[in-house]
Amino acid sequence: MPATDYAARFREIRDKVESEERLSLDDGIFLYNPAVPLQEVGQLANLVRERKNGNVGYFNINTHLNPTNVCVYRCRFCAFRSDLRDPKGYVMNDEQIVERGREATENGCTEMHIVGGLHHKMPYEWYRGIIELLNKTYPQIHLKAWTAVEINWFEFQTKKSKQWVLQDMRDAGLGSMPGGGAEIFHPEVRDQLCEHKANTHEWLQIHQTAHEIGLRTNCTMLYGHVEQAYHRIDHLIRLRELQDRTGGFQVFIPLAFHPENTKLDNIKKPSALMDLRTMAISRLMLDNVQHIKAYWIMLGIETAQTALAYGADDIDGTVRHELIYHDAGATTPECLSVDHIKQLIAEAGRDPVERDTVYNHVHREPHDFTKWTSGAPVGV
Numbered sequence: 574m575p576a577t578d579y580a581a582r583f584r585e586i587r588d589k590v591e592s593e594e595r596l597s598l599d600d601g602i603f604l605y606n607p608a609v610p611l612q613e614v615g616q617l618a619n620l621v622r623e624r625k626n627g628n629v630g631y632f633n634i635n636t637h638l639n640p641t642n643v644c645v646y647r648c649r650f651c652a653f654r655s656d657l658r659d660p661k662g663y664v665m666n667d668e669q670i671v672e673r674g675r676e677a678t679e680n681g682c683t684e685m686h687i688v689g690g691l692h693h694k695m696p697y698e699w700y701r702g703i704i705e706l707l708n709k710t711y712p713q714i715h716l717k718a719w720t721a722v723e724i725n726w727f728e729f730q731t732k733k734s735k736q737w738v739l740q741d742m743r744d745a746g747l748g749s750m751p752g753g754g755a756e757i758f759h760p761e762v763r764d765q766l767c768e769h770k771a772n773t774h775e776w777l778q779i780h781q782t783a784h785e786i787g788l789r790t791n792c793t794m795l796y797g798h799v800e801q802a803y804h805r806i807d808h809l810i811r812l813r814e815l816q817d818r819t820g821g822f823q824v825f826i827p828l829a830f831h832p833e834n835t836k837l838d839n840i841k842k843p844s845a846l847m848d849l850r851t852m853a854i855s856r857l858m859l860d861n862v863q864h865i866k867a868y869w870i871m872l873g874i875e876t877a878q879t880a881l882a883y884g885a886d887d888i889d890g891t892v893r894h895e896l897i898y899h900d901a902g903a904t905t906p907e908c909l910s911v912d913h914i915k916q917l918i919a920e921a922g923r924d925p926v927e928r929d930t931v932y933n934h935v936h937r938e939p940h941d942f943t944k945w946t947s948g949a950p951v952g953v
């Protein structure tokens with residue numbers, strides 16, 4: 574396509590975004606063409622970002638808990654999993670789990686992000702018990718737990734429906750669900766990465782059911798491995814269609830592939846330019862999702878800061894005990910202090926706002942940082 578044609582096509586897309594018209598599959602694929610200047614795609618995404626979330630840069634104070642890394646599945650992109658008899662394999666006991674809750678409380682965490690492997694021998698009751706134990710001991714902490722892949726495994730273990738499992742987990746104290754396990758929905762790619770685990774239909778059905786019973790959930794896309802632009806846009810459109818029906822997704826998180834220690838370690842990790850383009854295109858395609866998260870652990874601090882001008886309005890939390898990305902070669906720090914995370918957001922020209930998991934504004938008591946209340950969602 575000659576340069577003048579690229580400019581004309583981009584103008585068409587800009588007009589659509591300015592008049593709040595939905596972008597099509599072809600529009601999205603076009604924006605991935607390297608001949609379309611990244612800065613222009615970013616500026617357009619920034620327009621939508623500021624329209625939806627003003628100048629706010631959200632963060633939260635959170636910790637991760639991965640109760641086991643032993644997993645029956647063997648996703649080719651995963652460096653975290655372990656075999657049953659591998660010395661790397663672990664299963665946390667109740668004492669260790671409660672200790673994590675205590676540490677989280679001491680550090681003022683509002684959220685525990687809980688995901689892990691599907692252990693060959695641990696029954697459903699063990700997974701449910703983790704939620705119940707933490708919720709009973711530390712009721713003020715929001716438990717964002719279990720990906721759709723785990724819920725699908727619990728269906729298999731219990732022989733009960735999605736609705737039953739989700740309601741049972743909610744009764745135990747589940748607050749919301751993270752967005753993992755989505756990877757790439759298109760079967761041409763999913764079949765190469767993780768053909769054995771919950772398929773696209775199951776993933777979408779589980780999130781739909783969660784939304785129907787009133788649980789908010791997050792959504793993700795794992796990019797930068799064997800997929801093409803077409804597969805990424807197809808993935809975003811499938812999320813957008815579900816969101817049209819339920820409105821239950823609160824944030825989308827594009828996840829950049831980290832190849833180290835995986836079966837795909839011949840692939841180079843995506844460049845910062847690819848990360849920013851994907852962030853921006855996600856913001857443009859997902860016109861019905863309120864927030865886009867630049868997960869600093871996975872992107873690196875500098876790219877996450879830059880992403881706040883390329884469509885993202887959230888950089889996730891202070892994050893303690895992250896394993897999934899560090900096992901796969903992430904070199905980001907283990908945890909950021911609250912002052913540091915606020916300073917990173919301010920340095921990017923945004924107003925740092927502490928949120929809870931469901932995007933209420935958190936108010937801290939001035940003389941006791943570990944005490945807080947959550948207010949109404951922050952207006953812009």
Ligand code: V47
Binds near residue numbers: 755828830868897
């Ligand atoms: O499903 C696994 C991805 C996901 C690798 O909801 C990898 O707020 C890159 O979903 N390189 C789990 N990605 C993490 C996740 C998440 C993270 C932060 C916040 C939220 C949220 C959700 O991580 C997996 C998979 O897609 N993943 N291995 C890897 N080597």
Ligand code: SF4
Binds near residue numbers: 651654
């Ligand atoms: Fe298991 Fe999750 Fe790793 Fe897949 S990504 S192997 S389901 S721990």
